[in-house]
Amino acid sequence: MKFVVLAAIASSLAPASAYVITGDSVNCRSGPGTSYAVKKSYAKGTDVTISCQTAGTTVSGNSIWDKTSDGCYVADYYVKTGTSGYVTKKCGGTSTCVAPKSNAATVDLIAKSEGFRANIYTDATGHPTVGYGHLCTKSKCAEVSYKIPLSVADGKKLLADDMKKYEKCLTAMLTSKAVLNLNQYGALVSFTFNLGCGAAQGSQMVKRLNNGENVNKVLSEELPKWVHGNGKVLPGLVTRRNNEIALAKTAGSGAALPVKC
Template identity: 45%
Template sequence: MWFSPALALVAGACAVAAGPGYPITADGVKCRAGPSTNHGVVKVYSKGQQVSIGCQAAGLPVFGTALWDRTGDGCYVSDHYVKTGSSGYVAQRCAAPAFCRGLSAAGAALVKQWEGFVASPAPDPVGLPSVGYGHQCQQKDCAEVPYRLPLTPAAADRLLRRDIREYTTCLAAMLNAGVRLNANQWNALASWVYNVGCAQAAGSTLIRRLAAAKEDPNSVAAQELPKWKYAGGKVFQGLVDRRNAEVRLFKTPTSRQGFPTCT
């Protein structure tokens, strides 16, 4: 399924009344233009300074915390540095961005091809239990999966489309509104993040170069994606081939947009 919600970008969302003040817990805390350390710094807070929270959004994790607070100054600070008294939401959610949350047909086909179908939980090539099209089990016997095991291909497809939203959301948080990616570029990146994980992708040169929005994305992808060919410290031919396929999809022209708008 292809998702294209007509919603405002995170960086410009949250025109809401600010809530009560909360203290900043460290000195030099950076308030950024979006919910990610890849976004530019708008201002810096000192320890004990009170900030109001207009809304909160999911973003790039900081010390395990993926929640970001949009302060009364119109910028985002990691909830890790704000003493709200809760690890969850204390304000309304910021309006969601308009990037494509789901996969296009080409993106889904690519992920399925390289993940392969597994009906019942089994170790993947590096020994992690997984099921369906690359769903890594979070509980014993993948008890968190909301479909009967063994999975049918149709149920595995539904599970993939549920899972992928987590990865497209974190991918969007790593970038900024100055980056322009078409649907094929976006789906190729979604496949890569689904494979390597949000934490690994966040610290990558690939994301830093794309987020800077100073280079041709096709050139960046062609140079950086093939580097991600290792598992357990060894080169895997399957990863070499997958990265090559992702580069091909990334460089395939299309008029459809994937980020920051979805068409």
């Protein structure tokens, strides 16, 4: 009887069985959402062991994310568990580092760089956009919860909503060797907001920062490389990169990164 009880306890504490990855090159991220840094990728057909599950970014109607034995998260939509619900225990303490909130200088830089447009328009790189540079993900910007044409007040709310995503992914992709103050952090938030988390993560700039190189030197050398759209140098991007460098070099702001998790 004692053996049976112990076996039952062990079973309840053990991770779930291995499940098959159903998508092609499925990303395993540092947190439960598409804005987190990619830690590794799984090929289709790979067996992964799930240690726990938690809620995160919704992918094709499924908001569950699976934490694998590799310590990163994959969208449950791409894992063949046989159900769209939970198959194992919920993760406890799954929150990652809390991203610092951008300072007023950063908000002003992004708002000035993007400009405000109440109605949907096509930006310089051909993407449908609205408000302060919100890149639409659905037809007619259907994902926006505010009424279009946007009011200035709602436009600022949408900007604040959008900035959180980039603050979060930027914080997740930088290591403890990247020591930034709020102005340097803000310059990178502006860059990431403009180019996207994927561009930032794959950039030489982030690699150099994660190697512990001097922040202002890295930004001064790397940011000016990101001024092209459709193969052409865009004056607006040149101005924005220069403003980001100027912000990074402005003294007087508090510490931003690294943060304690």
